[in-house]
Amino acid sequence: MGYGPVVARIDLYAIVAKLQRRSMVLSTWVFIPLLLFVVGIAYWEIWVCEGAHLGRRFVIWLYDIAAFRYERIKQFDPMWEQQFLAEPVAEVLGTLPNAWVLDVGAGTGRLAHCLFQRPNIQASVICLEPSKSMLKSGQIRTPSESTRWVRGWAVPLPFPDERFDIVASLEILEFTPQPKQTIEELARVLRPGGWLLVTNRVGKEARWIFGKTFSRERFPGILEDMGFENVEVFRWQVTYDLAWAQKKG
Numbered sequence: 001m002g003y004g005p006v007v008a009r010i011d012l013y014a015i016v017a018k019l020q021r022r023s024m025v026l027s028t029w030v031f032i033p034l035l036l037f038v039v040g041i042a043y044w045e046i047w048v049c050e051g052a053h054l055g056r057r058f059v060i061w062l063y064d065i066a067a068f069r070y071e072r073i074k075q076f077d078p079m080w081e082q083q084f085l086a087e088p089v090a091e092v093l094g095t096l097p098n099a100w101v102l103d104v105g106a107g108t109g110r111l112a113h114c115l116f117q118r119p120n121i122q123a124s125v126i127c128l129e130p131s132k133s134m135l136k137s138g139q140i141r142t143p144s145e146s147t148r149w150v151r152g153w154a155v156p157l158p159f160p161d162e163r164f165d166i167v168a169s170l171e172i173l174e175f176t177p178q179p180k181q182t183i184e185e186l187a188r189v190l191r192p193g194g195w196l197l198v199t200n201r202v203g204k205e206a207r208w209i210f211g212k213t214f215s216r217e218r219f220p221g222i223l224e225d226m227g228f229e230n231v232e233v234f235r236w237q238v239t240y241d242l243a244w245a246q247k248k249g
Contacts, residue, residue: 192249
């Protein structure tokens with residue numbers, strides 16, 4: 001009996017085993033970078049962009065989850081809020097008796113909460129918020145006699161043309177499907193001569209939120225092209241600029 005077939009079979013098994021080991025090594029080298037890539041994309045989209053490219057319903061889902069700890073996450077400084085938000089808004093309201101204010105993407109009522117801590121504010125604030133959980137938190141934090149909450153989207157706004165004296169939209173522009181269209185809607189419901197208060201995402205992370213932010217240099221011009229004048233942009237936070245703009249008319 002010859003040993004040739006046995007040896008050949010053993011050699012074949014060895015070759016197959018060797019190929020399997022190489023395949024496993026190759027699969028590992030392919031899998032690990034692919035996994036890291038997927039994890040990196042997920043971190044970028046969910047943590048940095050807060051789901052901005054995944055649609056507004058995904059963004060709202062994230063905020064519904066985070067609503068109960070939103071204030072702890074943001075850690076708003078009360079003195080800062082008074083100086084850079086409530087005080088300038090109150091100054092404008094001082095020239096507008098019985099004014100109407102719209103806060104688009106009101107979150108937990110940041111604007112109304114700090115505004116009505118000031119004395120003698122004669123205004124009505126409508127807080128528009130699409131997240132049910134954020135809206136519930138906001139209703140608790142804001143005075144019911146001066147604030148009305150509405151659940152809805154920024155586009156289209158469920159209000160008639162030229163309805164409000166001040167329209168504010170803080171830290172939400174980049175989370176809307178088309179930021180320019182959102183600004184157009186804010187302008188639509190603002191009366192001629194009324195004031196827009198809006199933020200623009202800046203900083204090192206802004207450039208990674210593709211198609212949703214504007215450079216500091218371009219933003220004033222964009223507002224002017226949409227029918228605003230007296231545009232002033234302030235460096236408000238590390239990641240946001242704050243713009244005041246008056247609607248022509």
